[in-house]
Amino acid sequence: MLKFPIKDITSAGLNVSQDVELSEIGLSQQEVDVRSPLSVNAVLTRVDNTVIADVTVNAEYGYQCARCLEDFARQKSRELHFDFEVASPMDVIDVGEEIRQEMILNIPQRVLCSKDCKGICAGCGANLNIEKCKCQ
Numbered sequence: 001m002l003k004f005p006i007k008d009i010t011s012a013g014l015n016v017s018q019d020v021e022l023s024e025i026g027l028s029q030q031e032v033d034v035r036s037p038l039s040v041n042a043v044l045t046r047v048d049n050t051v052i053a054d055v056t057v058n059a060e061y062g063y064q065c066a067r068c069l070e071d072f073a074r075q076k077s078r079e080l081h082f083d084f085e086v087a088s089p090m091d092v093i094d095v096g097e098e099i100r101q102e103m104i105l106n107i108p109q110r111v112l113c114s115k116d117c118k119g120i121c122a123g124c125g126a127n128l129n130i131e132k133c134k135c136q
């Protein structure tokens with residue numbers, strides 16, 4: 001779980017290093033194609049009535065190339081920053097929920113397996129990255 005009670009966050013900050021499954025932050029593979037646990041590193045710092053969270057999330061994401069339609073996976077690291085207003089000493093900071101929203105809002109729409117991807121021949125359907133066009 002990625003929930004932290006305010007009382008655990010001292011002025012010295014709280015360092016968190018955890019591997020979490022997608023389901024632990026309320027996501028399913030249908031929503032976001034992630035093929036490894038999320039490796040989360042976070043530093044939570046309290047300044048007066050604000051908790052500042054600097055979060056790094058590492059995971060292997062699955063994609064379909066927009067040009068050749070091949071399925072591929074790529075390791076990606078994301079840096080996230082959140083501010084939480086502290087309303088009461090009983091508050092709990094839910095970092096997992098912030099990560100969940102971020103991941104849903106930032107699903108890439110158009111991804112290429114490589115910037116030199118040659119795509120698919122419109123004539124014969126050959127994947128030109130791995131085979132030759134058979135059109136002639």
Ligand SMILES: [Zn+2]
Nearest residue numbers: 065068113117
């Ligand atoms: Zn491709």
Ligand SMILES: [Zn+2]
Nearest residue numbers: 121124133135
């Ligand atoms: Zn062809």
